[in-house]
Amino acid sequence: MNKPQTLKGVVPATVTPFHPDESINTEALTALMKWNLSxxxxxxxIGGSSAECFLLSPAERMEIFEAASRFKEQAYMIAxxxxxxxxxxxxxxxxxxxxxxDAIAATPPFYYGFGPEEIYSYYADIADAAGMPVIIxxxxxxxxxxxxxxxxxxxxxxQSDFILGVKHTNQIVYQLERIKNLNPRxxxxxxxxxxxxxxxxxxxxxxxxxxxxxxxxxYKKIYDLFKDHQTxxxxxxxxxxNTIMNALCDVGLIPAIKYLLTTMGIDAGVPRRPFKELTPDxxxxxxKVVEENLIV
Numbered sequence: 699m700n701k702p703q704t705l706k707g708v709v710p711a712t713v714t715p716f717h718p719d720e721s722i723n724t725e726a727l728t729a730l731m732k733w734n735l736s737x738x739x740x741x742x743x744i745g746g747s748s749a750e751c752f753l754l755s756p757a758e759r760m761e762i763f764e765a766a767s768r769f770k771e772q773a774y775m776i777a778x779x780x781x782x783x784x785x786x787x788x789x790x791x792x793x794x795x796x797x798x799x800d801a802i803a804a805t806p807p808f809y810y811g812f813g814p815e816e817i818y819s820y821y822a823d824i825a826d827a828a829g830m831p832v833i834i835x836x837x838x839x840x841x842x843x844x845x846x847x848x849x850x851x852x853x854x855x856x857q858s859d860f861i862l863g864v865k866h867t868n869q870i871v872y873q874l875e876r877i878k879n880l881n882p883r884x885x886x887x888x889x890x891x892x893x894x895x896x897x898x899x900x901x902x903x904x905x906x907x908x909x910x911x912x913x914x915x916x917y918k919k920i921y922d923l924f925k926d927h928q929t930x931x932x933x934x935x936x937x938x939x940n941t942i943m944n945a946l947c948d949v950g951l952i953p954a955i956k957y958l959l960t961t962m963g964i965d966a967g968v969p970r971r972p973f974k975e976l977t978p979d980x981x982x983x984x985x986k987v988v989e990e991n992l993i994v
Contacts, residue, residue, distance in 0.1 A: 700740075701740060701771065701772060701773055701774060701853050702730060702740050702741060703774075703983075704773045704774070704885065705741060705774060705776065705800075705801060705833075705885050705887065705903070705904070706864075706885070706903045706904040706961065707740070707741065707862060707903075707904040707905075707918075707921060708739075708904060708905055708907075708910060708914060708917050708918045708921050709739075709741040709742065709743050709776075709887065709904060709905065709906040709907070709910065709987070710734055710739060710742060710743065710904050710906075710907070710908075710910035710911050710914060711743040711746045711747070711748040711749070711781065711907055711908045711910070711911075712727070712730065712731065712734075712742050712743065712744055712746075712748065712749060712766065712910055712911065713730070713748050713749055713750075713908070713952065713955055713956060713959070713962070713966055714727065714749040714750050714754070714762055715727050715730065715903065715956070715959075715965060715966045715967045716967040716968055716969070716970060717896065717967060718967065720968065720970050720971070722758055722761055722762065722765075723831060723967055724761070724765040724966060725788075726965045726967065727765050727766065728764070728765065728768070728965045729964055729965070730911065730959065730966070731766065731769055731773075733963075733964060734911070735769070735772060735773065735912050736845050736923060737915055737918075738915070738918060739773065739910075739914055740772075740773050740774060741773055741774040741775070741776070742766065742769065742773050742774075742776065743776045743777055743778065743803070743906045744762060744763060744766045744775065744776065744777050744778065744799075744833070745759055745762050745763060745777055745778040745779070745790075746803070746835070746906075747778075747837065747839070747840065747867075747908070748908035748911070748952065748955070749762060749778070749974075750935060750969065750970050751778060751780070752854070752954065753970045754970075756786065756789065756790075759790060760790065760793045762788075763777050763790070763793055763794055763797055763799070763833070764793075764797060767786075767797040767798060767799065769812050770797070770799065770800075772797045774801070775798075775799045775800050775801075776799065776800065776802065776803055776906075777790070777791075777793075777794035777797075777799045777801075777802050778793040778802075778803045778804065778805075778835060779793075779794060779802050779803065779804050779824065779828075780803070780804035780805030780806070780807075780835055781804075781807070782807050782808060782809055782810070783807070783822065784807070784819075784823050785968060786822050787804055787807075787820070788823060788824055788827040788828070790965070791804075791824050791828035791830075791832075792804075792827055792828055792836060794828070794979040795828045795829065795830060799962045801825070801830065801831075801833055801862055802828055802830060802832055802833065802834070802971055803832065803833035803834070803835045803865055804821065804824055804832055804834070804835055805835040805840075805843075806821075806834070806835075806836075806841055806843040806845075807820050807821065807843075808841040808842055808843055809842075812843075814846070814849045814850075814851035814852045814855075815851045817843070817851075817852075817855065818851045818852075818855045818858075818971060821834065821855060821858075821860065822858070822860055823862035824878060825861075826860070830862075831859070831860050831862035832860060832861060832862060833861075833862050833863045833864065833865055833885070833887075834855075834856070834861060834863070834864045835864075835865045835867070836864055836865065836866050836867060836868055836873075836888075836889070837865075837867040837868070837889065838868055838870075838945070839867070840866070840867075845873075845879060847873070847876055847877070853880065856877055856880050856881050857880065857881050861881075861884065862884070862885060863884045863885030863887060863903075864877055864884055864885075864886055865887045865889045865906050866886060866887065866888055866889050866897065866902070867889025867890055868889070868890070868911065869893065870902070871888070871893055871896045871897050871900050872899050874886055874888065874897055874901065874902060874913065875900040875901055878900075878901045880970070886901060886902045886903055887902060887903060887904050887905060887906045888902040888904070888905040888906075889897050889905070889906055889907070890907075891905065891907035891908065891909045891910070891917065891939065891943060892936075892939065892943045893922055893941045894917060894936060894939075895920065895924060895929070895932055895933055895936045898924050899924075899929075900923070900926075904921070905917065905921070908951065908952070908955060909939070909942070909943065909955060910948065911955055911959060912944070912955060912958045912959050912962060912964075913939070913992055915993065915994060916935060916938075916939055916992055916993050917939065919935055919993060920932045920935045920936055923935065935993065938991040938993070940992070941987060941990075941991045942988055942991050942992060944989055945983060945988075946984070947983055947985040948983075949976055949980040949983070949984065950969075950973060950974065951967050952973060953968075953969045953973050953974065953975060953976050954970070954976065954980075954984055955971055957975075957976050957981060957984065958984060958985075958988060961985065
């Protein structure tokens with residue numbers, strides 16, 4: 699399998715395995731990525747929300763970049779470098795560049811209510827420091843930052859040469875189409891697993907998702923069916939995937955993904971506190987739903 703030259707298709711947002719003391723388990727991270735590669739994965743999104751990025755120290759975030767970079771010759775590698783401060787984000791971006799990553803992504807700076815001009819400068823400064831364009835990680839549900847496409851600074855941002863694309867983790871898939879319409883050059887990746895078919899229908903080039911860690915073949919089948927114009931069959935599998943997603947979210951998405959990976963032979967370990975580990979009853983419900991809906 700050849701490494702893709704651009705970002706598209708079905709991309710796992712890789713989790714961060716931990717030891718029981720919450721230190722990073724790089725051996726398990728390596729095992730997870732090898733397993734995904736054996737399933738046909740050809741791209742990885744490293745250090746994002748699924749990786750518990752904002753629960754990690756700066757040193758730990760770069761430790762993950764380094765551990766995952768061993769696969770840079772086999773897969774298209776994206777490093778999430780988002781931070782509240784531009785200085786911190788630039789540090790991560792330069793680290794990813796030096797490790798040979800193909801692309802970098804960043805959430806907008808949050809918490810302090812930064813305006814459109816400040817957010818524009820943040821992305822421009824990251825791109826300039828790393829010498830590579832940036833993927834905007836649009837996740838307003840978590841960052842609290844909504845991009846207003848009617849704002850001149852925001853429109854200028856999405857039309858800038860230093861923006862490679864958008865990871866659109868927003869249930870409003872209409873905005874995905876509007877971004878693509880504003881700048882057809884951008885790579886648009888759907889970011890909510892449960893809206894993959896909708897995102898593809900509105901012009902997404904692919905999808906980056908957390909559940910792809912353990913159910914990549916299921917979502918790859920959805921993607922392939924959609925691309926083959928078998929939309930009804932794609933939707934049938936999307937519905938099954940969404941039933942699994944409901945069960946995951948009911949008990950906690952990241953703890954659930956880590957638990958299911960562990961049942962599949964990947965020692966993903968515990969989530970970092972304040973996330974809670976699952977109860978025996980929650981584990982039993984998850985396993986039943988997965989067994990009934992996941993295609994292998």
